[in-house]
Amino acid sequence: WAKNDGRDRFALFDSDRHAVAVSRYRLSAEMPQALDDEQFFLEYQPLIRLDDQALAGVEALVRWRHPELGLLGPDKFIELAEHSGLIVRLGRWVLQEACRQAQQWRRTHPDWHPLISVNLSPRQVAEPSIVDDVVAILAETQLPPGSLQLELTESALMSAKGEPLSTLHRIAELGVRIALDDFGTGYSNLAYLSNLPIHALKLAGPFVAALHRPAGPDAIDIDILTMLVQLAHTLKLTVTAEEVETSDQAELLAGLHCDLAQGWHFSAACSASAVTDLLRSAHPLVRRPSR
Ligand code: C2E
Ligand code: MG
Ligand code: MG
Numbered sequence: 513w514a515k516n517d518g519r520d521r522f523a524l525f526d527s528d529r530h531a532v533a534v535s536r537y538r539l540s541a542e543m544p545q546a547l548d549d550e551q552f553f554l555e556y557q558p559l560i561r562l563d564d565q566a567l568a569g570v571e572a573l574v575r576w577r578h579p580e581l582g583l584l585g586p587d588k589f590i591e592l593a594e595h596s597g598l599i600v601r602l603g604r605w606v607l608q609e610a611c612r613q614a615q616q617w618r619r620t621h622p623d624w625h626p627l628i629s630v631n632l633s634p635r636q637v638a639e640p641s642i643v644d645d646v647v648a649i650l651a652e653t654q655l656p657p658g659s660l661q662l663e664l665t666e667s668a669l670m671s672a673k674g675e676p677l678s679t680l681h682r683i684a685e686l687g688v689r690i691a692l693d694d695f696g697t698g699y700s701n702l703a704y705l706s707n708l709p710i711h712a713l714k715l716a717g718p719f720v721a722a723l724h725r726p727a728g729p730d731a732i733d734i735d736i737l738t739m740l741v742q743l744a745h746t747l748k749l750t751v752t753a754e755e756v757e758t759s760d761q762a763e764l765l766a767g768l769h770c771d772l773a774q775g776w777h778f779s780a781a782c783s784a785s786a787v788t789d790l791l792r793s794a795h796p797l798v799r800r801p802s803r
């Protein structure tokens with residue numbers, strides 16, 4: 513019976529894999545039309561300045577409102593879009609929409625100078641035409657380059673050599689900021705950091721979560737985090753903590769002089785109009801920008 517059991521399990525595993533492959537294939541095939549049909553939309557997660565709790569900006573996060581499957585997060589389709597190459601077109605749309613929205617906020621709230629942070633996939637940076645896209649989108653939306661930040665993950669940045677690296681330099685020369693996303697999840701070649709055209713470092717969730725855990729074998733020492741923030745500041749990098757979920761974490765990070773934070777403690781990603789409401793309200797965790 514042991515053999516039978518094994519076979520059944522194998523059969524189940526195999527049909528699971530088949531179902532997953534079919535749905536991946538389906539999503540991948542549907543994506544171009546979905547983009548034309550405007551099924552993709554952006555949510556925005558507030559970026560909070562820790563020293564005064566002001567709303568410093570937002571990170572744009574893409575979602576897919578699928579007509580049959582419901583709301584799909586980027587973890588369901590970004591990788592597929594990278595594989596098919598559609599990420600180039602999807603990414604251009606994300607950038608355009610995020611810049612348009614940011615400039616609209618600048619018009620309706622002239623006292624607010626938000627940073628709009630947009631995720632880029634390695635595949636986008638591999639296309640040298642990304643530079644022209646950024647230039648065209650900034651011109652068309654009239655967003656000042658310094659208001660735009662492009663986020664690339666550690667592995668994407670560390671593996672950027674040759675052309676992609678010079679593409680990043682050209683983007684940085686436009687005055688656009690570049691952030692190293694999910695810092696601490698990959699291999700962190702600290703020495704290499706100083707060679708990259710980056711302006712900001714985003715501390716990955718596990719770093720922040722470790723702040724909460726009692727000291728243990730895999731606890732990240734608060735001293736290490738202190739040193740990382742100092743190192744970043746020495747390299748003239750702004751530090752943003754991701755996935756801040758508790759007030760304890762927010763206080764600890766403020767104490768470490770971490771510059772910005774985002775996470776459910778402050779606000780989850782939300783619609784553009786919810787951000788606008790936040791600007792009008794006196795939310796206790798998110799103060800209206802001063803000045
Ligand atoms: P990311 O850039 O690191 O974005 C932060 C993720 O953390 C978001 O997940 C956000 O919803 C989630 N998050 C925010 N606050 C908390 C918190 O307090 N706790 C926890 N546990 N999670 C929190 P989301 O929206 O599912 O996005 C996942 C990833 O997909 C992003 O990670 C980013 O790498 C990628 N992504 C999203 N939008 C785009 C895009 O337009 N283009 C590209 N290339 N990638 C994108
Ligand atoms: Mg998600
Ligand atoms: Mg990001």
Ligand code: MG
Pocket residue numbers: 693694714716754
């Ligand atoms: Mg991140």
